[in-house]
Amino acid sequence: MTKKIIEKLLAEKKYAQIKDILSALNEVDLAALLEELDEKDMVKIFRLINKQEAALTFSYMNSKMQETLIKAFTEKELKEIIDDMFLDDAVDFLEEMPANVVEHILSITDKETRSQINTLLAYPKDSAGSIMTVEYVDFKKEMTVGEAIHKIKSIGVEKETVYTCYVIEQKKLIGIVSAKDLLTSSDDSLIESIMETNIIYANTFDDQEDVAKLFQKYGFMAIPVVDTEHCMVGIITYDDAINVLQDEVDEDISIMSGMTPNEDSYFGTSVFDHAKHRILWLLVLMLSATITGTIITRYEDAFSAIPILVSFIPMLMDTGGNCGSQSSTLIIRGLAVDEIKLNQVFKVMFKELRVALVVSIVLSIVNGLRILIMYKNPMLALLISLSLVCTVIMAKLVGCLLPMLATKCKMDPAIMSTPLITTLVDTGSILIYFQIATHLFHLS
């Protein structure tokens, strides 16, 4: 909609009207609009955006568009954008750019910004350091509330958040003051008297996911980051934490469905990349499923003698797979949100065992009755019911143990989910089924 209007106005060179429309849009929506336009129009429209909104809009755009814009920018325009961007956004953006572009950009920024950017770029991917910003407001404990508010007024507009301010003494973090405390205290109170000293903080090398979980647990707006000497080096804000949480969920869900995680969008990923992300697990699982097939061939005599045996294979395999995947999903989520701990492995096993008993007895009764009615064959009903009970118990135990084992081996437990569990449980169900069949029907 807006896209068509903008293109029409652009063709008619009605720039003032375009500016009016643009100024009514939030930066996130501006970025989305620009991404819809073709390159030439996009550059033209970007130059019509209010100066205050340009940098933020730029940081919301995707890397491809950012690169296009940079190529079109004059050196002056580029410097302005980088200077106006929040430091953590600038770092996120630079991380996606080719080396020569990064070099060019760093060469035109001033010395202080350059050194700050370089420090942030050096933190390992996925560490707290890599998502923090060094732009925060710091106070001394001897300041009064009035002085503190004055400090915010003079410098705060450049800082990413002014809502949580930090009290620093000899580079160490000694207290936290919220803007709410400042606004609701009298001007002559001392910072020392209103600051919170029980501080929850992160270390620069903490995993970003662990830091994001702190936001979720405590509902903070910002968390301070300290280095190994406990000196304050930056803050992480809640908007970055929400993104980390969402990315981690997407990553887990991908792995749980047997795909390599992919940060790009569905339509933004090419057919070959989609295939690449999916083929590895499919190959592994396809080849391991042939093991189940090989086991079946060992029981050729059994199903030659009683051909109906074959027809229960899909039902047993599917039920086993579904039971296993229910358990593994619960355990993977429980581990992810820290509700289940590794030392509770026996508690989990005991719980799953009891659940498996209840579930498998219900399934066995329903299926046993169905077979009795349909085939009037009590031995067959007994075989399927017994196999179901054993399969469900085996599936639930495998489903809860493997994710915990993966965590113990410092692997992502999400790997041990539906596809892998299904394949493993399949082999187990077939073995159980034909073993019981061989005994019940005295085959070979």
Add this chain to the structure above:
Amino acid sequence: MTKKIIEKLLAEKKYAQIKDILSALNEVDLAALLEELDEKDMVKIFRLINKQEAALTFSYMNSKMQETLIKAFTEKELKEIIDDMFLDDAVDFLEEMPANVVEHILSITDKETRSQINTLLAYPKDSAGSIMTVEYVDFKKEMTVGEAIHKIKSIGVEKETVYTCYVIEQKKLIGIVSAKDLLTSSDDSLIESIMETNIIYANTFDDQEDVAKLFQKYGFMAIPVVDTEHCMVGIITYDDAINVLQDEVDEDISIMSGMTPNEDSYFGTSVFDHAKHRILWLLVLMLSATITGTIITRYEDAFSAIPILVSFIPMLMDTGGNCGSQSSTLIIRGLAVDEIKLNQVFKVMFKELRVALVVSIVLSIVNGLRILIMYKNPMLALLISLSLVCTVIMAKLVGCLLPMLATKCKMDPAIMSTPLITTLVDTGSILIYFQIATHLFHLS
């Protein structure tokens, strides 16, 4: 750790020391500590918590503990806690209490609070209204920044957030002023001159998940809620939005693994409840998997003639299931984050079709070669390769179509995931496999 120390100090009646420890803990951690203690100790310790922290700690506790505490409280204590709680926390808490407890609590709160709580309790579950609070700071556009700050100072301490304030004219929302704007503007500027007028807001009856997505998209700290007449009625804060996002993800993941969603924790759910949440889908899927079995019996002659045919059933079924679940997961996530729209169904199908071709050709070549080498049987290799190509294409198309169809029918697309897709795709793979086998090997 802390629990043991607290219990020891409590036995020794060293209350002053306990108070010191408690005051060093964040309210979230205090609530977690209380939940570990036995009931009697818990009530005693709760009474030792600082008055300012008691209400917030209470709102972080689980409903069972809250109910225990309420029973132990005097009327005066109860009234204090409710008055000190944020209104949205109080509503969350009351929603979990039995009707007689709710009545008792409402009877001792003052008239205004009671009427506000009743209004909030009346909104439908999962609506924006049900998670909003009516405690926000409002300004008039004629006020100066100095007057606005003075207003926050006098009333802000009771409001859930003072960081985003709302400019109201005749009950209508006309602008937003952030605390940052207030702190960084001169005292005599008019609110009208600094307020933001492009407002992103929610309606009381919007789905809470849609509102939570606004937070994720724009990174806001609070979003105003208006009623059908566009009058401002409340705000939703980002901490509630994070919880909604997380709950929705957990719900989706549960459904995607064939379980009824459950808000309680893994260990907090009884064995029978666990079984209840898992049995429904297992039954449905077990019975539908018997269809696949019935189809197999129709091809009894085929696998009696060539018994090795049976051994490829697990591999084909698993590969089909995995391919289908990869596609359905991608589409379910894409729909959940609004990246894929319903009208893009043909675009999605075309993409999945091409991915399926690439993937299936690779799988066919690998498996075909394996069979050629192991069985030296070119017809068998051809049969499996052809079946794989058809199965993968069918699985990917079913996997992408069903979630979109569910959405079209106003159902949760997450239902159309791994377990259901697997069962459907199984039937398809078996049909494809035996059809091709019958033709290739001229089996009647």
